[in-house]
Amino acid sequence: MNIKRLISGVLLAIWISTSSADVTLKPFQENSLQQITDDRKNQPFLLLLWSIDCPPCLKELAQLQQLHNQFSASSLVLVSTDDVQIADSVEKTIKDFQLEKLDNWIFSESIPERLRYAIDPAWYGELPRAYFYDASHQRKPHSGSLNTVTLNKWLNKTRDYLSSETFSNPALNVVKK
Amino acid sequence: MKHLIIIGLTLLALNVSEAKMKHGGANKSLLPECMEATALPSPxxxxxxxxxxxxxxxxxxxxxxxxxxxxxxxxxxxxxxxxxxxxxxxxxxxxxxxxxxxxxxxxxxxxxxxxxxxxxxxxxxxxxxxxxxxxxxxxxxxxxxxxxxxxxxxxxxxxxxxxxxxxxxxxxxxxxxxxxxxxxxxxxxxxxxxxxxxxxxxxxxxxxxxxxxxxCECCRIALDNDSQGKVVALWRHVYPVNMRDHAIAYVNPEKPTIEGMPVRASDDGWQIDGCPHHGPDLSIDDKDRAHLAWFTQGKKHKGLMYGRFDFNEGETRLLKSIDDSPSASRPQVQVIGDKVYLMWKKFNGKTMDLLISVSSNEGQSWSDVSSIASTENGSDHPDWVIFGQQLFASWHTQSEGLRLIPVIK
CATH class of the missing domain: 2.120.10.10 (Neuraminidase)
Known part of the structure; x- marks a missing residue:
């Protein structure tokens, strides 16, 4: 295959995915967490699991909307645990909260328990669920809504990393405005 | 190099509609006869x-x-x-x-x-x-x-x-x-x-x-009849403050009778501002005692629980942890004759198994756990079905369709 054509096709795809009308929602599968952590080597990030069926999750998305300028696709990963069949509703919700520039995923596996197990065998599936990853990828789980104080504290603690040039993976910045 | 990384990410990113087709979500059938757009309705x-x-x-x-x-x-x-x-x-x-x-x-x-x-x-x-x-x-x-x-x-x-x-x-x-x-x-x-x-x-x-x-906003309600045919309901309630434990009550046909706080059937201390989407199950024996099965993540108990509620005492006793692992879900309870059966789903890391345990002494002690079915893809909640003295588990799975699994023949 012509590499030039491939690259221009890919750039087109990126242009589509970053144009304001679209949400890039990726299928979250058994190996996806590995990909997510590999893409963020030596970098702290927040992994947040949510569902459109969970009112406190929507409150949390509203909070993130307030703070969204302080997050990027590399520092905040949102994973919807909704069935991939309702991906359209999930995309609409992401747009409603203007969170389309973040790294968005949706559960895509016939046994959702398999993904829960892959993420954390000790997680009962309660939502919202957050994992605070530090730079060495030691993580701290949190169940239930996050308050603004906790979020701001984490943002302050990790701001050095986020503002520096230490991103291991420049590709993650392509969707950063 | 940068381009290659971008390519990798982009190829990964375009696949939600493919994932939709491939996995069909957690409930869509994967049976060949059901995959055609023209598939006729069937259970x-x-x-x-x-x-x-x-x-x-x-x-x-x-x-x-x-x-x-x-x-x-x-x-x-x-x-x-x-x-x-x-x-x-x-x-x-x-x-x-x-x-x-x-x-x-x-x-x-x-x-x-x-x-x-x-x-x-x-x-x-x-x-x-x-x-x-x-x-x-x-x-x-x-x-x-x-x-x-x-x-x-x-x-x-x-x-x-x-x-x-x-x-x-x-x-x-x-x-x-x-x-x-x-x-x-x-x-x-x-x-x-x-x-x-x-x-x-x-x-x-x-x-x-x-x-x-x-x-509570989003858990199914469990109903059963007592020995007189009266209707009893078990549901997840919101006790102050945001305590999502269960309540039990007779449903009076003439006039509502619950005044103030309903009687507590489970006391796990599960405080959460959220919807567990995981309702209880109920089966009443011929002495009008309610056998209960439920899911909780309270301070006192976690995972799947069994208990027997006595209306005279207004209390749930014989509390037992059915399975406290995070991969266990959807407990169902059924009294048949002098036995009590529990059934639940558990993901073992590879397959989803349907497990049962039985009590021959009205819930005081329980048999070892045994597996009666399993599946490699998505599955519905299981349910108990009775015909006379026969007991079946009814389970709908993506790969196998609806199965009626005999437990007492």
Missing amino acids: HCGRVPTTVFAIDGKMYVVFSQHGHIYLTTSTDQGKTFQSPTVVNRNPELIYDDGENRPKIVLGKSGEVFISWTHKTPGKYSGDVRFTRSLDGGKTFDDPLTINSDRAIISHRFETMAMDQQGRIYLIWIDKRDSEKAKKNNQDYAGVSLYYALSDDAGESFHPNKKLVDHS
Whole structure:
């Protein structure tokens, strides 16, 4: 295959995915967490699991909307645990909260328990669920809504990393405005 | 190099619609005969089939497919099915996930009563629907909407029972009081439970009555009959403050009787501002003791729990952790003869297994756990089905369709 054509096709795809009308929602599968952590080597990030069926999750998305300028696709990963069949509703919700520039995923596996197990065998599936990853990828789980104080504290603690040039993976910045 | 990384990310990013086709979500059938767009309605291809036996041994199954509720029957315990009958002539959006499934109750003279929740346009909103057949399921009346409040809000998770006199009870989760409080800037924990009663074999229903304030928003309600045929309900409640433990009560046909806080059936101390989507199950023995199974993540207990509630003592005893692992879910309990059966789902890292344990002494001690079925893809909630002294597990899975697994032959 012509590499030039491939690259221009890919750039087109990126242009589509970053144009304001679209949400890039990726299928979250058994190996996806590995990909997510590999893409963020030596970098702290927040992994947040949510569902459109969970009112406190929507409150949390509203909070993130307030703070969204302080997050990027590399520092905040949102994973919807909704069935991939309702991906359209999930995309609409992401747009409603203007969170389309973040790294968005949706559960895509016939046994959702398999993904829960892959993420954390000790997680009962309660939502919202957050994992605070530090730079060495030691993580701290949190169940239930996050308050603004906790979020701001984490943002302050990790701001050095986020503002520096230490991103291991420049590709993650392509969707950063 | 940068481009290559971008390529990798982009190729990964374009696949949600492919994932939709491939996995079909957690409930869509993966059976070859169901994959075609022209697949005929069947309990294997449809969603959330719910099974019951008539006295003559005929098996009735209701399920949801393409906006219709269908009824089918089987005379060989689910090996083959008659071609299904449409229950609601006009298609509509239907809640058809594990916690929200069509219900079926059979009358004493060939009546078939069916209920479901219709999805109305708002988020979390719905209406309770009911219809009946007086000719054994050949034809159905036009469906009735049972909730008198018609705001586009939640009237969902309906469940149905019949008492000794043949009266039909529909009970559901209703947001009308919570909405009213919100308009008046008042706090209101959770939502409420409403019910409606028919004493003319489903021809009409009496006005809606409130059973209780402050139920949890999104867990199914469990119903069963006591030895006199009276109806008992078990539901997840919101005790102050945001304590999502269970409550139990008789549903009085004449007038609502719960005053103040309903009697507590589980006390796990689960405080959460959220919806567990994981309702309880209930089975009442011939001494009118309620055997309960539920899921909790309270301070005191975690995982799947069993307990036996005594109405005279107003207390749940014989507490037992059925399975405290995070991969165990959907516990079901069934009393049959002098035995109590528990059944639940558990993901073992590779397959989803259906596990059971039995008590031969009214819940005091339990057998070792054994596996009765397993699947490699998505699965519905399991359910117990009884025919005389025979006990079956009914389980719908993406790869296998609807299975009726004999537990007591």
